[in-house]
Amino acid sequence: MDREPLIQFIQTNLPAANRQTLTDIAAQFDEYVLLKNDYLLRAGRVSDEYFFLTDGFMRAFTFDADNNEVTTNFFGKDRVVLEVASFFMRTVSTEHIQALTDCRGYMITFETVNKLFHSVPEFREFGRTMLVREYATFKQRTLAMINKTAEERYADLIHSNRELFQHAQLKQIASYLGITDTSLSRIRREFARKD
Amino acid sequence: MDREPLIQFIQTNLPAANRQTLTDIAAQFDEYVLLKNDYLLRAGRVSDEYFFLTDGFMRAFTFDADNNEVTTNFFGKDRVVLEVASFFMRTVSTEHIQALTDCRGYMITFETVNKLFHSVPEFREFGRTMLVREYATFKQRTLAMINKTAEERYADLIHSNRELFQHAQLKQIASYLGITDTSLSRIRREFARKD
DNA sequence: CAGGGTTCTTGCCAATTGGCAAGTGCGTTC
DNA sequence: GAACGCACTTGCCAATTGGCAAGAACCCTG
Numbered sequence: 001m002d003r004e005p006l007i008q009f010i011q012t013n014l015p016a017a018n019r020q021t022l023t024d025i026a027a028q029f030d031e032y033v034l035l036k037n038d039y040l041l042r043a044g045r046v047s048d049e050y051f052f053l054t055d056g057f058m059r060a061f062t063f064d065a066d067n068n069e070v071t072t073n074f075f076g077k078d079r080v081v082l083e084v085a086s087f088f089m090r091t092v093s094t095e096h097i098q099a100l101t102d103c104r105g106y107m108i109t110f111e112t113v114n115k116l117f118h119s120v121p122e123f124r125e126f127g128r129t130m131l132v133r134e135y136a137t138f139k140q141r142t143l144a145m146i147n148k149t150a151e152e153r154y155a156d157l158i159h160s161n162r163e164l165f166q167h168a169q170l171k172q173i174a175s176y177l178g179i180t181d182t183s184l185s186r187i188r189r190e191f192a193r194k195d
Numbered sequence: 196m197d198r199e200p201l202i203q204f205i206q207t208n209l210p211a212a213n214r215q216t217l218t219d220i221a222a223q224f225d226e227y228v229l230l231k232n233d234y235l236l237r238a239g240r241v242s243d244e245y246f247f248l249t250d251g252f253m254r255a256f257t258f259d260a261d262n263n264e265v266t267t268n269f270f271g272k273d274r275v276v277l278e279v280a281s282f283f284m285r286t287v288s289t290e291h292i293q294a295l296t297d298c299r300g301y302m303i304t305f306e307t308v309n310k311l312f313h314s315v316p317e318f319r320e321f322g323r324t325m326l327v328r329e330y331a332t333f334k335q336r337t338l339a340m341i342n343k344t345a346e347e348r349y350a351d352l353i354h355s356n357r358e359l360f361q362h363a364q365l366k367q368i369a370s371y372l373g374i375t376d377t378s379l380s381r382i383r384r385e386f387a388r389k390d
Numbered sequence: 391c392a393g394g395g396t397t398c399t400t401g402c403c404a405a406t407t408g409g410c411a412a413g414t415g416c417g418t419t420c
Numbered sequence: 421g422a423a424c425g426c427a428c429t430t431g432c433c434a435a436t437t438g439g440c441a442a443g444a445a446c447c448c449t450g
């Protein structure tokens with residue numbers, strides 16, 4: 001069982017930890033595999049999945065008042081995949097998390113996260129850093145919705161995550177960007193002319 | 196020094212803690228007062244302010260690419276006021292936090308937060324709960340930007356926080372809702388006709 | 391390779407929102 | 421109380437985005 005990707009990831013976010021601590025933390029995770037279209041989490045359940053994704057793409061989505069699917073997040077390699085509110089507050093999830101491709105990674109439960117959280121100071125730091133990063137990312141997205149045009153948001157996404165476009169449907173990307181698939185299609189046409 | 200508001204707040208978010216633990220945590224905070232228009236944080240600095248607001252209203256704001264002011268957050272009574280990214284990641288803040296009214300509350304520094312975080316298990320839980328709540332709130336806001344109209348977002352805000360409208364300028368509220376002051380003015384006109 | 395389903399694109403028109411500039415209302419100051 | 425500044429409103433028009441429906445492109449599956 002090669003946990004190097006996991007260890008590397010924790011270390012990147014926690015340079016101060018020594019090798020033994022890192023492997024101790026990593027040992028608490030279980031290897032986990034999803035096939036394309038498998039669900040990591042379904043709405044209506046309380047999430048018990050803290051998943052570190054080493055290979056593949058996933059997305060989180062929910063439904064709006066008119067029952068339209070809205071993609072709330074995409075996840076790629078080397079990211080922690082979880083529904084923060086449901087996992088930490090033990091509330092029923094309003095979101096689904098599904099594999100866009102075959103996926104591979106490492107899983108840990110709420111109970112184990114808590115155990116590590118209280119017994120390993122370095123893991124506390126790691127957990128907090130994760131949460132702060134995710135928070136900052138969401139804040140940036142809210143800000144982008146406010147002060148950037150749909151075209152700018154599209155440009156940002158394709159430049160930062162071109163590979164995503166090979167795995168996600170344009171309709172999913174559109175709802176993530178806060179526009180309809182029709183508008184996204186038009187933006188892509190304009191974009192193709194210039195760039 | 197009556198720290199009851201602070202103790203009550205911590206207890207609400209941490210029902211398991213006993214009285215002694217609560218007073219020990221509260222003892223680490225310092226009373227702090229701001230006059231209207233005073234800044235709690237200025238962009239360009241690394242935030243060292245974790246502020247529990249017991250009375251008054253505050254707002255956080257930044258500037259977009261065209262140098263327009265964008266209000267990113269409003270804070271009322273019984274809320275923790277801080278710039279999460281700057282405070283926890285020790286990065287330079289892109290945001291200002293300013294008092295909309297005279298304010299009163301309790302302050303704690305990054306160093307003391309960390310001390311408590313590692314030495315008091317109950318405070319770890321408290322800190323994590325705060326962060327998770329703030330995260331969930333921002334996520335809800337992003338979602339609202341995507342699948343609600345400007346009018347619905349306005350209705351939500353005025354119903355959940357009517358008092359805010361007595362202290363913040365409509366232009367500030369408009370940028371928080373992701374629209375111009377012109378549009379907000381029109382929405383309010385329509386709204387007044389119906390409701 | 392024919393048929394059927396899904397995704398994506400396009401055209402047309404409507405609704406929402408923005409930009410600008412002028413106007414109104416209100417409080418402050420001298 | 422006249423003059424000024426500031427916040428807010430309004431009118432006019434333009435730009436952006438959405439809704440709908442039809443068509444094109446593509447992929448399965450038999």
